[in-house]
Amino acid sequence: xxxxxxxxxxxxxxxxxxxxxxxxxxxxxxxxxxxxxxxxxxxxxxxxxxxxxxxxxxxxxxxxxxxxxxxxxxxxxxxxxxxxxxxxxxxxxxxxxxxxxxxxxxxxxxxxxxxxxxxxxxxxxxxxxxxxxxxxxxxxxxxxxxxxxxxxxxxxxxxxxxxxxxxxx
Numbered sequence: 001x002x003x004x005x006x007x008x009x010x011x012x013x014x015x016x017x018x019x020x021x022x023x024x025x026x027x028x029x030x031x032x033x034x035x036x037x038x039x040x041x042x043x044x045x046x047x048x049x050x051x052x053x054x055x056x057x058x059x060x061x062x063x064x065x066x067x068x069x070x071x072x073x074x075x076x077x078x079x080x081x082x083x084x085x086x087x088x089x090x091x092x093x094x095x096x097x098x099x100x101x102x103x104x105x106x107x108x109x110x111x112x113x114x115x116x117x118x119x120x121x122x123x124x125x126x127x128x129x130x131x132x133x134x135x136x137x138x139x140x141x142x143x144x145x146x147x148x149x150x151x152x153x154x155x156x157x158x159x160x161x162x163x164x165x166x167x168x169x
Contacts, residue, residue: 005090006086006090015079015082015083018077018079020079021079021081022052022065024082025065025066025078025081029069030065034054034063034065036054036056036058036059036061037063038061039056039058039061041059045057052064069121070120070121076114080104080114081118083104084100084104084111084115084118085118087100088100088115088118095115097111097112098111100114100115
C-alpha cells in the first residue's frame with residue numbers, strides 16, 4: 001500500500017470485522033507484542049476473551065490498545081474508529097461532523113469528538129498513526145479568518161514583521 005491510496009474496497013478487505021480492526025490497531029501500536037502501560041512489560045500479557053482486554057502477567061493490571069491514546073475510554077467499536085480515520089484522511093478538503101455522523105451512524109456529538117481526537121492524533125507524532133496514514137493536501141479545521149489591515153502611521157506605510165537574528169536576542 002506504500003505510494004498508493006487505499007481504496008474503499010481495499011479498506012473493507014483490510015477491516016472486515018471488529019476483530020480485524022482491533023488486531024490492526026494492536027499491530028500498529030505494539031509491533032513487538034502488547035506493552036503494559038503500568039509496569040512496561042513487553043509481550044507478557046494474556047488476552048481475556050470474555051471482556052476483550054489484555055491482562056499483564058507481571059502486575060495483573062488490565063489494559064487495552066486504546067489506553068493512553070486519544071481513544072482512551074472509548075465506547076465505540078474499533079471498526080468505527082478505523083472507518084472514521086479512513087473518511088477523514090481520504091477526504092481532501094476535510095469532512096464535517098454532520099457528514100461523519102451520517103456516514104458512521106453515530107450522533108453529531110460523537111462524530112465531533114471523534115474528528116477532534118483523530119485530528120489530535122494526526123497533529124502529534126502518534127505511534128498509532130505513524131508510517132500508516134499519509135496526509136497530503138487535506139484541510140483540517142476551518143479556513144483562516146481574514147485579519148484587519150494594520151493601521152498606517154502618518155502615511156509611512158505598514159509596519160513590517162521582523163525577526164531576531166541568531167545571537168541578537
